Amino acid sequence: MGTRISGTGIYVPKTVLTNRDLERMVDTSDEWITTRTGIKERRIAKEETVINMAIRASEEAIRNAGLVPEDIDLVLVATLTPEKRFPSTGCLIQSKLGVGKGFAFDITAACSGFIYALDVADALIKSGKVERVLIVGVEKLSEIVDWEDRSTCVLFGDGAGAVVVENSDTESDLIASRMYSDGDLWDLLYAENGGYIRMRGRELFKVAIRNMEEVCREVMEEAGVSPEDIDLVIPHQANIRIIRSLAERLGLPMSRFFVNIERYGNTSAASIPIALHEAIKEGRIDRGDLVLLTAMGGGLTWGATLIRF
Numbered sequence: 239m240g241t242r243i244s245g246t247g248i249y250v251p252k253t254v255l256t257n258r259d260l261e262r263m264v265d266t267s268d269e270w271i272t273t274r275t276g277i278k279e280r281r282i283a284k285e286e287t288v289i290n291m292a293i294r295a296s297e298e299a300i301r302n303a304g305l306v307p308e309d310i311d312l313v314l315v316a317t318l319t320p321e322k323r324f325p326s327t328g329c330l331i332q333s334k335l336g337v338g339k340g341f342a343f344d345i346t347a348a349c350s351g352f353i354y355a356l357d358v359a360d361a362l363i364k365s366g367k368v369e370r371v372l373i374v375g376v377e378k379l380s381e382i383v384d385w386e387d388r389s390t391c392v393l394f395g396d397g398a399g400a401v402v403v404e405n406s407d408t409e410s411d412l413i414a415s416r417m418y419s420d421g422d423l424w425d426l427l428y429a430e431n432g433g434y435i436r437m438r439g440r441e442l443f444k445v446a447i448r449n450m451e452e453v454c455r456e457v458m459e460e461a462g463v464s465p466e467d468i469d470l471v472i473p474h475q476a477n478i479r480i481i482r483s484l485a486e487r488l489g490l491p492m493s494r495f496f497v498n499i500e501r502y503g504n505t506s507a508a509s510i511p512i513a514l515h516e517a518i519k520e521g522r523i524d525r526g527d528l529v530l531l532t533a534m535g536g537g538l539t540w541g542a543t544l545i546r547f
Contacts, residue, residue: 240410241360243545245305245402246515247298249291250502251283257392264388271392276478280395280503282380288321291398292331292376295511299400300335300372307335310402311368313342314359316351316375316507318429318536319382320344331374340368348427349474349535350417351375351507356403356531356543357415363405370404375507384434393476394435395503399511409546414460416453417541427536446480446534451487453542454532461544465490467528472517474533475499475509484532496522506535523547 256279257268271277283291292315300307313335315328322330328342347354352375359371376398385391403412426442429435450473458464465488473481478499485492496517505512510531517523527547534540 239364239366240406240408241363241403242406242411243401244404245299245301245303246511246518247295247302247400248398248512248515249294250397250512251281251286251291253282253284254279255282260392263385264391266388266392274479275393276497276499277392277503278500281397283378283396288317288319288327288376288378289330289334291378291396292327292374292400293334295376295398295400296331296335296372296374299402303402303404305370305402307337308339310337310370310372311340312359312362312371313337314355314371314373315342315344316347316355316373317344317377318346318348318351318506319378327376347535347539348537349476349504349506349509350533350537350539350541351535352510353531353533353541353543354417354539356412357417357541359403360412360415363403370402372400372402373511374398374400375509375511377506377508379435379506382429382435387434389439390435390437393504395505397502397505397508397512399508399515401511401514411545411547413544413546414457415541415543416456418449418453419537419539421537423538424536426538443477443480445538446476447483447487449540450484450532450534453540454488454530457530457542457544463528468494468530469527470494470496470517470522471530471532472496472510472513474535475502475513476504509533
């Protein structure tokens, strides 16, 4: 029994916050933000809630999979900005969608949340416990950003991405994965209860590049492939300099990396599913392509997944 990706969907808020807008809010500039991060604008949820962003992305993913909500056995949500302390965002989405069966829960692994959720879903499907899983990465980071802290407020945005994965009688799309965490490094990126995002950027930058390279090489080794065999890398969209450094370390051109950070900024757990959906829609992924997903986030957490489409 294998696992295949059968549908994707996204939702990004209507409100666009540009670098020029931020120039009027904090002591920064469009040139500074663009040069150091690659971000030109980000989406901010003013009218939207975590739940309705997640629902819009989920409905598209389920529709693109050729299914209806009642077909879903598990709703698995990756988020660090839940709608409520409890119940889980997954349970709320299950109710709003009308799934009506199975179970739901959340995973808190920050920017690596989608990678973690994909691995958990794959294991549950291959164990035979579930047949179809809706995975949602959704964040409303604007609620926990300190808009007076110019080192962090320029980085983050809001949005949701969803993927339906289901069992397959043929070879699995998900062919290799690794997940890691190091709680000793929690203070490089965190938010206290009721507090704002805090980050030690320079230290985090170095750790991110090293760990993402290592985990990417591990999943490639597990699958018996080399970097040259990878058709597309979809990295977490945190910082263009991290992405460029990863490309250099893996010996791959930037043309093999999917980048949309300039339009959305860092949307944490929503980052990879949004990028995956756009890559498919833009024709960057063909049947049979090897696609490498990788992320690193607060925890610290990191991981990678190799997919054969």
